Amino acid sequence: MTIPLQSIEIKALHRMIGGGVGFTLLYRISRDGCNASTFHTKCDCQGPTITVLYNTNDTVYGGYTSQSWLGTGTEYSSYDEKAFLFQVRYNGSSVQKKYPIKADNYANAIRCGSTLGPVFGRKESAIPFFVGNVSFSNGIFLFQKGHLDNSYTLNNEDITNGSVNITDLEVYKVDVGDLRTNLNQWRIASRIEHRDSLFSKIWDIITLGLFTYKNKQLDALRKEVQNYTPVKETGVEYANLLLIGHVGSGKSSFVNTVNSIFKGTISHKAIAGSAEKSLTNRYRKCQVRNGRFGKTLNFRLCDTKGIEKDDGIDPHEFCFILDGNMPNGYLFNSSTQLNPDSPGFLAKPSTQDRMHALVIIVDSTNVEIFEHTILENIKIFQDKANQRGIPQIVLLTKIDKVSESLKKNVSKTFLVPAIGDLVDKAADLFGVPRSSVIPIKNYENEMELREDINILALLALQQILNFADDYLVNFLEGK
Numbered sequence: 001m002t003i004p005l006q007s008i009e010i011k012a013l014h015r016m017i018g019g020g021v022g023f024t025l026l027y028r029i030s031r032d033g034c035n036a037s038t039f040h041t042k043c044d045c046q047g048p049t050i051t052v053l054y055n056t057n058d059t060v061y062g063g064y065t066s067q068s069w070l071g072t073g074t075e076y077s078s079y080d081e082k083a084f085l086f087q088v089r090y091n092g093s094s095v096q097k098k099y100p101i102k103a104d105n106y107a108n109a110i111r112c113g114s115t116l117g118p119v120f121g122r123k124e125s126a127i128p129f130f131v132g133n134v135s136f137s138n139g140i141f142l143f144q145k146g147h148l149d150n151s152y153t154l155n156n157e158d159i160t161n162g163s164v165n166i167t168d169l170e171v172y173k174v175d176v177g178d179l180r181t182n183l184n185q186w187r188i189a190s191r192i193e194h195r196d197s198l199f200s201k202i203w204d205i206i207t208l209g210l211f212t213y214k215n216k217q218l219d220a221l222r223k224e225v226q227n228y229t230p231v232k233e234t235g236v237e238y239a240n241l242l243l244i245g246h247v248g249s250g251k252s253s254f255v256n257t258v259n260s261i262f263k264g265t266i267s268h269k270a271i272a273g274s275a276e277k278s279l280t281n282r283y284r285k286c287q288v289r290n291g292r293f294g295k296t297l298n299f300r301l302c303d304t305k306g307i308e309k310d311d312g313i314d315p316h317e318f319c320f321i322l323d324g325n326m327p328n329g330y331l332f333n334s335s336t337q338l339n340p341d342s343p344g345f346l347a348k349p350s351t352q353d354r355m356h357a358l359v360i361i362v363d364s365t366n367v368e369i370f371e372h373t374i375l376e377n378i379k380i381f382q383d384k385a386n387q388r389g390i391p392q393i394v395l396l397t398k399i400d401k402v403s404e405s406l407k408k409n410v411s412k413t414f415l416v417p418a419i420g421d422l423v424d425k426a427a428d429l430f431g432v433p434r435s436s437v438i439p440i441k442n443y444e445n446e447m448e449l450r451e452d453i454n455i456l457a458l459l460a461l462q463q464i465l466n467f468a469d470d471y472l473v474n475f476l477e478g479k
């Protein structure tokens with residue numbers, strides 16, 4: 001009979017990972033069946049996980065990886081500096097032994113493939129593992145021994161305690177994000193006050209027609225975004241802001257709007273327009289310059305292909321974007337997907353390569369009739385971002401189309417009840433606080449810059465950068 005993890009053993013695992021974590025059971029072979037496809041259905045793209053094996057000598061051991069499992073057709077090894085093997089029980093007594101990955105083997109921390117269960121180390125595996133479908137007889141799952149391949153600092157120690165007779169295996173998702181999300185919520189809450197007063201100040205002022213003061217505010221806002229630098233200690237030079245949304249929602253137009261504001265004239269850097277299929281077919285990390293030849297600002301707007309009812313970004317590819325594996329300029333293709341063998345695939349992404357904020361762009365004329373399948377898709381992406389503690393913000397575009405009073409000028413946006421209703425609905429739809437939903441209007445057919453458009457876009461950008469900073473600070477604290 002398998003004796004489950006004891007609280008002292010769970011605590012030992014927490015300590016080994018670094019504290020501030022929670023475990024959620026994703027997969028248990030005695031409950032779900034022991035086969036590679038079930039393992040991948042339940043465990044792929046979940047971020048950090050811990051795999052726990054129980055054997056007939058009442059010994060409990062396994063491995064931790066900070067990387068996601070992924071069941072691709074072609075097997076590949078994943079790079080992970082944080083991976084380790086462990087033993088938390090030996091002959092029925094709780095112990096605490098940790099065996100980190102060797103520095104020269106970071107690239108071989110785990111092995112992924114559609115026919116493989118969780119494999120730690122190279123192809124030969126450092127601990128017992130399973131392939132395909134595994135039979136169960138006399139209370140034992142028939143695992144393969146593995147070759148104890150030396151990728152981890154085991155020094156010939158046998159963590160299996162001489163038995164590869166496995167009675168159970170569990171995979172837990174490690175919620176390192178829990179603490180970060182809580183911290184984030186607190187930070188966001190403390191900012192809302194500031195933000196609300198900023199909003200009301202600006203909009204009251206616009207309504208009262210005190211233009212001089214308004215101009216000062218616009219200038220201050222512009223400067224704040226212009227001078228933005230990510231928290232120094234993170235070593236990150238610029239924040240990556242990922243734009244996703246349905247086809248034609250205004251992602252590329254937002255890139256153009258921000259570009260126009262800083263360039264000082266209308267810019268059409270990103271291709272925008274109306275089409276049934278997504279006009280943007282490549283992944284682009286767009287830089288924004290202050291002035292035509294000025295300095296590059298410290299953020300990148302990462303434009304993506306639009307999500308369609310039956311086409312869009314594959315969830316695996318989306319994880320690759322979030323984790324910084326996708327190369328700039330990658331051509332989205334519905335027949336092939338990005339994988340570790342694809343040209344330009346970044347196998348060892350750094351914090352600089354990862355996404356630091358997720359911006360969901362929504363056409364406000366669609367909020368009331370949002371296509372169900374697209375929403376489902378976006379929810380999957382939000383979930384992936386949540387797992388990584390990446391903050392999210394919703395931009396409602398095309399507000400000039402929602403209300404006749406905003407058609408020529410959007411300076412009274414916050415006084416229009418229909419916009420308030422849409423903000424409420426979008427907050428419900430995407431499960432974010434109201435303060436994370438910001439109405440904007442993009443430049444589309446304008447020939448000249450307009451202050452009312454700039455203020456909304458800058459407020460949105462300022463809030464997105466605040467969120468990205470929160471993520472980076474949390475990341476630093478969670479290291």
Ligand SMILES: Nc1nc2c(ncn2[C@@H]2O[C@H](COP(=O)(O)OP(=O)(O)OP(=O)(O)O)[C@@H](O)[C@H]2O)c(=O)[nH]1
Pocket residue numbers: 245246247248249250251252253254271272273274275277278279280281304305306307397398399400401440441442443444445
């Ligand atoms: N009136 C108005 N039109 C907008 C606004 N934002 C975008 N548009 C228009 O909406 C259309 C689609 O905008 P894009 O920026 O190309 O949308 P996208 O999300 O990049 O679309 P894909 O790349 O095809 O997925 C273009 O014709 C834009 O001019 C806005 O705020 N107001």
Ligand SMILES: [Mg+2]
Pocket residue numbers: 251252253271272279280303304306
């Ligand atoms: Mg586009």
